[in-house]
Structures are given as structure tokens and as C-alpha cells.
Amino acid sequence: MQEQLHKLHKNRIFSLIVWLVVIFIAIISMPKTSTMIQYYGQPQLSNSSQAMKAAKLKNTWGRELNGTYNVNAVFNNSNGKLTANNKAQISKIVTKLQNKQKYYGIKKITTITNTPEAKNQLVSKDQSTQIVQLAVSRDQGTVRNISKQLYSQVQAAGLKSYVTSPEIINDDNNLRIAGFVQIAAIILFVLAIITMGIIFKSVAAPLISFLTLLISYLASLSISNNLTYRENFPYSEYLPLAILLSTILVGTFELFFLYRRFKQNVAEDAEGSATTSKTIRYVQYPIIAIGVTLTIIFAAFWFLPFSTIRSFSSLAFTFIVLTLAVLTISPIFMGMLEENFFWPTQKSGEPKERHFWNRLARFGMWQPIVAILVVLYVVGPFAYSYHNNLTYSVMNNLRNDNQAAQGAKVLAAHFSQGKASPITVYLKSDKRLDSANSLYQIDNLTTKLKSMPGISSVTSLTQPNGMPISQYYVSAQLTSVTQTLKGATDQLNSIQGTLKDNNSDLSVSDLTKINKSLTKLSTATTKLSTDSSTVQSQVSEIAGRASALQQSSSSSQSASYRRQARIVAAQLQTAATNVQALVNQANLNNTSATTNQTGLDSYQTQVKSVAKSLKASQKSLKNLVTQYNDIYNYLTKLRASDAAKIYFMTPEQIMSPTFQRSVINNTSQNGKMTALTVYMKNSPDSHKTLATTQKLQDEIKTQLQGTSLKKATVAVSGQPMVQSAIQSEFEHYLPLLVLMTASILLLALMLISRSILQPSFWLATFFVSSLAGMQIAHLTMRFMAGQSQFNWQVPVIAIVPLVAIAALQLIPLAIEYRYNEDSLLGWLTPAMTETGQTLRHTLFIGIISVIGLAFLRFNPLTEVMLIVIYTLIIFNIVLPITVTSLGKLTVTVPSKKPHLRRHG
Numbered sequence: 065m066q067e068q069l070h071k072l073h074k075n076r077i078f079s080l081i082v083w084l085v086v087i088f089i090a091i092i093s094m095p096k097t098s099t100m101i102q103y104y105g106q107p108q109l110s111n112s113s114q115a116m117k118a119a120k121l122k123n124t125w126g127r128e129l130n131g132t133y134n135v136n137a138v139f140n141n142s143n144g145k146l147t148a149n150n151k152a153q154i155s156k157i158v159t160k161l162q163n164k165q166k167y168y169g170i171k172k173i174t175t176i177t178n179t180p181e182a183k184n185q186l187v188s189k190d191q192s193t194q195i196v197q198l199a200v201s202r203d204q205g206t207v208r209n210i211s212k213q214l215y216s217q218v219q220a221a222g223l224k225s226y227v228t229s230p231e232i233i234n235d236d237n238n239l240r241i242a243g244f245v246q247i248a249a250i251i252l253f254v255l256a257i258i259t260m261g262i263i264f265k266s267v268a269a270p271l272i273s274f275l276t277l278l279i280s281y282l283a284s285l286s287i288s289n290n291l292t293y294r295e296n297f298p299y300s301e302y303l304p305l306a307i308l309l310s311t312i313l314v315g316t317f318e319l320f321f322l323y324r325r326f327k328q329n330v331a332e333d334a335e336g337s338a339t340t341s342k343t344i345r346y347v348q349y350p351i352i353a354i355g356v357t358l359t360i361i362f363a364a365f366w367f368l369p370f371s372t373i374r375s376f377s378s379l380a381f382t383f384i385v386l387t388l389a390v391l392t393i394s395p396i397f398m399g400m401l402e403e404n405f406f407w408p409t410q411k412s413g414e415p416k417e418r419h420f421w422n423r424l425a426r427f428g429m430w431q432p433i434v435a436i437l438v439v440l441y442v443v444g445p446f447a448y449s450y451h452n453n454l455t456y457s458v459m460n461n462l463r464n465d466n467q468a469a470q471g472a473k474v475l476a477a478h479f480s481q482g483k484a485s486p487i488t489v490y491l492k493s494d495k496r497l498d499s500a501n502s503l504y505q506i507d508n509l510t511t512k513l514k515s516m517p518g519i520s521s522v523t524s525l526t527q528p529n530g531m532p533i534s535q536y537y538v539s540a541q542l543t544s545v546t547q548t549l550k551g552a553t554d555q556l557n558s559i560q561g562t563l564k565d566n567n568s569d570l571s572v573s574d575l576t577k578i579n580k581s582l583t584k585l586s587t588a589t590t591k592l593s594t595d596s597s598t599v600q601s602q603v604s605e606i607a608g609r610a611s612a613l614q615q616s617s618s619s620s621q622s623a624s625y626r627r628q629a630r631i632v633a634a635q636l637q638t639a640a641t642n643v644q645a646l647v648n649q650a651n652l653n654n655t656s657a658t659t660n661q662t663g664l665d666s667y668q669t670q671v672k673s674v675a676k677s678l679k680a681s682q683k684s685l686k687n688l689v690t691q692y693n694d695i696y697n698y699l700t701k702l703r704a705s706d707a708a709k710i711y712f713m714t715p716e717q718i719m720s721p722t723f724q725r726s727v728i729n730n731t732s733q734n735g736k737m738t739a740l741t742v743y744m745k746n747s748p749d750s751h752k753t754l755a756t757t758q759k760l761q762d763e764i765k766t767q768l769q770g771t772s773l774k775k776a777t778v779a780v781s782g783q784p785m786v787q788s789a790i791q792s793e794f795e796h797y798l799p800l801l802v803l804m805t806a807s808i809l810l811l812a813l814m815l816i817s818r819s820i821l822q823p824s825f826w827l828a829t830f831f832v833s834s835l836a837g838m839q840i841a842h843l844t845m846r847f848m849a850g851q852s853q854f855n856w857q858v859p860v861i862a863i864v865p866l867v868a869i870a871a872l873q874l875i876p877l878a879i880e881y882r883y884n885e886d887s888l889l890g891w892l893t894p895a896m897t898e899t900g901q902t903l904r905h906t907l908f909i910g911i912i913s914v915i916g917l918a919f920l921r922f923n924p925l926t927e928v929m930l931i932v933i934y935t936l937i938i939f940n941i942v943l944p945i946t947v948t949s950l951g952k953l954t955v956t957v958p959s960k961k962p963h964l965r966r967h968g
Contacts, residue, residue: 185530
């Protein structure tokens, strides 16, 4: 029994059992990767970001609209304007959606029928495209399911119909990436098997390597998914692909080191278990050194708070698992199969020498300065010209037949580039926002934002159609007032002329007419007095918004005119009374003129009294006409000035049905919160987006300072804001990421090699090669695919294989440098020649490990593949030149200056 246990232990069977248990647990406990990408794949912004603040405000926004998706149903007639039949079909679809509103979880439908004031925002200028806006409850299901349900319902004959929103487009991108994970895994594992089969010409070696890599990948992926699902670790949609790429690339390299050494030991005819132990002892130092270095590098990603970068810290577990798997799983079968491990290959003789690196190394030794200049001349321009020309949109990642992407492109073509991805400005106050003063401030903010560069239009509570409503501005109200004043002045002039004629032509026969005229004059004067009160009130309100000085002046003048009008009215009333008396007396005197001389004397006295009253009235009317003309001229000038371009709503206008509809659509239930929708001229992936959104936030803050809304809570959301936040954080943390990664790798190389200068030269060579590789990859994509920008996540994804390659190639070189017993000059050429013996295998493994990404036909992964391949080729051509030339200079230069110490 003890012998059997010893034999099992000798053949590492217990290790196999442990790994079988591990992989069993990993498989049954691993959350589904596609689900993880769908729910956790998007970048997680900080709680202090505008998008996160806006998300909290949105929960209390609108009339029962909390917890909803905003979706656009887009209807387009590609042949021209929408016909009457097209519009009827759209109306039929809207009616169908309204009838099934509860079934589809639709809380609000906005159309040109129920919101005519927003027509310009719902119908394109060319009349070929119409939008129906839907607010759909999140309880209805995932955005993916909602999109499928609605898309099937909005189809209409003769129209191209789409259902689109930024959430749908992002989800479609995640769905596509999730689909690539399984395909990429199959392709890369097959290529890894082919690679090991070609190199070792064996059946067992590639199968054992496949088993080792598969166990490592599944265990690593399970750990990463469970950390996110159970412990809320950050996650990225590209993390599963990064784990796969790391496992295949690093694992294949390390297994190559292991199998090559084992094959050499087997050729010495040693006993199987002893050969395996000997092989493990030889390769464990470089493999562990590589694994520990990569683990520390990617674990350090956790200290950068940007979620996408931090999510790649899960790769630390990948390299731990991979290192353990390489050193424990393969040796089990190596010890069991011994020389049959490489069947059917026969024992090989001495490997054929390769002289490519030897020639490059000798060139560097021959003329080190010239060699360095040649490298800088060839590689330098590419490295120097590289710039982070990145796009933060996922539109380029989607297929051309994706309906959501097509819908967004239709909106961009027929409205504006930013129509599909608007910015929403939430504004929450502690007071209701439908008061005249608050509306004035909101309209000022709307007008100011609309005037900013890069902004196409702004809709708000006061401008629901994106255009000012003229009747709500002082200038329009002054037009009505001045027209009233003009009519009153004309009437006064007419009355004044009548009085003048009556005063000159006064006679007994005209007393009746005079009485009627005076009665009319009294009535008109009373009305004018009332009009004066109205004018005074309106002038006070209007002028009060223009300036305090104008208010004082207008108020005092109107009060004076009112008093004068009252005097005139009193005088006219007296005159009317006297005229009536005269009429009565005149009638009496006409019948008894010859008999009543006393009555005639009384009549003459009264005529004189009437004439006197008419003269006084005429004088007062003349003064009143002059003063009314002054008011008219003043208000006319005020209407033409900038002071009249002020938003002011009367209580009657606020309560009107049209404005109340805008209140319902643009405020919360309690009326204390509103939203402004900002449409940009450019698409969110424009390089101007970040600057535009920053200026937008600054302008909002500035505009509200010193107003009644200065203490209001403001938050800005929308896809442009999300992309701007991502861009801002990414551009801030990417240099730190590169610096941190390079520093840790350099420190590891220094500790292993016990040198400072040489590892610095090696790493600098790799850094320049990487920049050149990225620039050439960028030029390739621009020429072949018309892509002028990398996806913003490409540099982060590319860092994974690039750092792995640097560690895989430089750490063995550092180990060899450390244990070299020759002088530096004596070590350089032989070391480069020896390292170059595996150059073809290094390039072959590196290229095959990533070339499978090209079969996915997915631009970001194709870009990563090109970066890795170009960097790998450039680095392996430049490295022997820079190592020998710079190594030689570190010896020869100090020797010419004895006062300098050698640091090589």
C-alpha cells in the first residue's frame, strides 16, 4: 500500500486529483460570462461624477417616470417626405402601443399629436423622419428584451423603422463581445494546439498543453466572475478576452520553455521521474519570476480607481493559477510518459544554429553609435508620431446591419449629429419652478446654453420646441400695450377737436348735441382713466424688469396722467350736467320765448357756464394727449431695446392650457424639478465632446449664480457626459498606468539582473518598439479598414500581451545576465546569439497566439492583434542591436573618462 502511494506521489497523481476538484468547483460555481458582460460590463463611474448624480435625481423625475428607459422609435421614408399614408401608419402604431401600454411597460408616449409644441424636435426639417419617444419601465426587463419587443411592434410597410437609444447600442455592443468570447476561446485554443504540435512534432505535447491551458483559463475566469458577482469587484466587457489572451500567450511560452528543456533532458536518457524533477528545477526560477512579476504588475492595477483599469487587476489571479498549472499539471504527464511524451518524434540531435541575432549583435558591437542612430532613424519616427487618437463611442464596433445603430445614424443625418445622444440637465429647487421669477431664470439658462459653440438646440419648460415663444416675452407684451395707448391717444385727439368745434359754435339748437358729446366725453374720459390705471400697472411691471430707474419714471408719469384724467372726467361730467340743464331750459324757452324774458336770461347765464367748462376741458384734454404721446414714445423705444428681450409670464399665461401641458411634460410631480435637453451639433465620439461638456457645466454654474436658483441642485447626464467622464478619467490614469507598469517591470529586472543601466536600456527598447508598433497598427487600420481612431479600450487590452511579452523575453535575459561569469563585452554577442536560437519560436508563438483575433472581424481585437505583432517583430529586430551597442558604450565611454564610474 505504501509503495502504491509512493508511486502515486512520485507521479504527482495527487496534484491531478486536486486540479480535477478545482476545475469541477470552478465550472459549477462560475456565473455565466455573457450575463456578467451584460450587467457588469459598462465602466462604473465614480459617485461624484455628474452622470451618477443625475441618475439619483432621475429617480424622482417626471410624472411617475422614475425607473424608466428612454427609447426613440424612429420612422423614416427613404424616398422623401412622409406621405399621408405614412403618417396614418405611424398613428396606427402609436394607437397600438397605447392600447398595450401596460403590457410593454410604457409609462409615457410623446408624439406630435399629444405634444404639438415639440414638433420641431419630433419631425425632421426635410419632413422625411418622425420620432415617437417612449419611456419604458425597467421592471419590464432588460434593455435587450425591451428593444426586441418594441422593434417588432413599430414595423410599418413603406417605412424604415428603428428602436434606438444609447442604452440599446451599448447593450448590443456587449452582446457582440460576449459572443466573441466563446468563438475566440475555440480559435485560440486550436491555434495553441497547432503551435505546440508544429514546434515539437508530437501528439501528446499539444494535448497536454491544451489541458493545462484549459484548466488555467476556466479556473481564472471562474475566479474573476465570482469576484464580481459575489464581491462586487469591477468588471470589463473585455476582461474575459484578456484572461483568455493572457492564458494562451503566457501559458504557451512557458510550456514551450518547459517542454524544450524536458526534451533536452530526455535526450540524455535519464530516468523519467528524475528527468521531470531536473526539468522543473531548471525552469521553475524563470517561470516563477515571470509569474510573480506579472502578478504584482496587474495586482497594482487595483490602486488606479478607474473601474475599467481596475477590473484588469483580476489578471493577477490568472497568472497565479497559470504558474501553478504549468509547474504541476504538465509534469504529471511528463513523468508518466517519459520519452513517449514527444512521440512520434525521434530523439533529436543538436539544434541547428540561427545566425540572425548574431549578425545584428555584431553590427551593434562594430559601430554602436551608428547602430543606435540607425535604430532611431528607422523606428524613432513611428514612435515619436504616435498620439492617443481614440474614440469613446461603440458605434464603430457594431455591424452595419444593427438596427439600433442604423436608427442613430438616421437621426444624425436628418436632425443633428447629437440627436440620438442628447444631454439632460436636471435642475432641482426647494421651491416650485412654475413661478414667473423661476421661469425667467430657466429661460435665460436655456437661451444661454443654446448660444454656446457646439450646441445645436435646447428644449426646456419655457421653450419646449427648442425655440423662444414670443408671446411670453416683454417685447411682445409691450407691442400690445403700445397699440392700446395709440388707440386711446387717437380717441382723445378726436374728442379734443369736437370740443373745440362745440365751443366755437355753441348755440341753443346745438345744446342737445353738445350734451351728447359731453356725455360721450365723460364716458371716454372715465374709460381712459381706467386704461391709465392698466397702463400704469403694466408699465410698472415691464419697466421694473428693464431697470429700477425706468420703473420709477414710468410709475410717476402714469400716476400723474391718471390724476389729470380724473380731473378731466369730473369737469366733463359737470359740463354734461350743465348741458342737460341747458337743453331742458332751451326747450322750455323755445315754447315761451316771447313771454319769459327771465328764462332767457337764465339760459344765457348757463350758456356762458357751459362755454367756460368746455374751455377748461379742452385745455385738460390737450395736456392729457401730450402726456399719452410721451408714454407711447417711451414704450416704443423700450420695446426696441434689449431691455424688452426678457421672459415674463403673467398669471393668466402660466395657467393657460398650452403652458400647463409644458409644465406636465417638463417638471416633476411637485413642480420643484425640471429638465433641459441639450442636443449637440457633433456626435458624442467627437474629439470636441469633452471640451463642450466641460464648458456646458461651467456655463450652467455661472448662469445660476446670483439668481433665485443659485442653491438649486444641478446634475447633467446623457451619453456625451458618460463618454466625457470616461475620457477624462482614462486620459488621467493611462499615463499613470504605463508609468506604474514600467516601474514595476524595471524594478523586477533590476533585482533579477543586479544591474541598473542594462535593464533600463532593454525596457526603453521595448517601450519605443511598442509605440512604433501602435503607430504602424494605426496606419494599417486607417489604410485597410478606414478607421482613423482606436477604440479607447484598445491601449488597455494591448498592455496585457505587451507586458507579458516584455516579461517573457526580458526576465530570462536578466537571469542570464546575472549568472554570467564573463565580462560585459565578452557576454554581449554570445548571449544575443544564444537567445536568438529561439527567435523563430518566440515570433511564431507570439504571432499565432494573437492572430486568431483577426478571424473575429472585430475592429478593437484586430487592432490589438496588429499592435502585438508589429511590436513583437520590431522589438526582436531592435533588441540585439541596442543591447550590444548600449552595452558596449557603457564600458567604452567610462573607460575614456576615468572619473566616471561604470554602472553596467
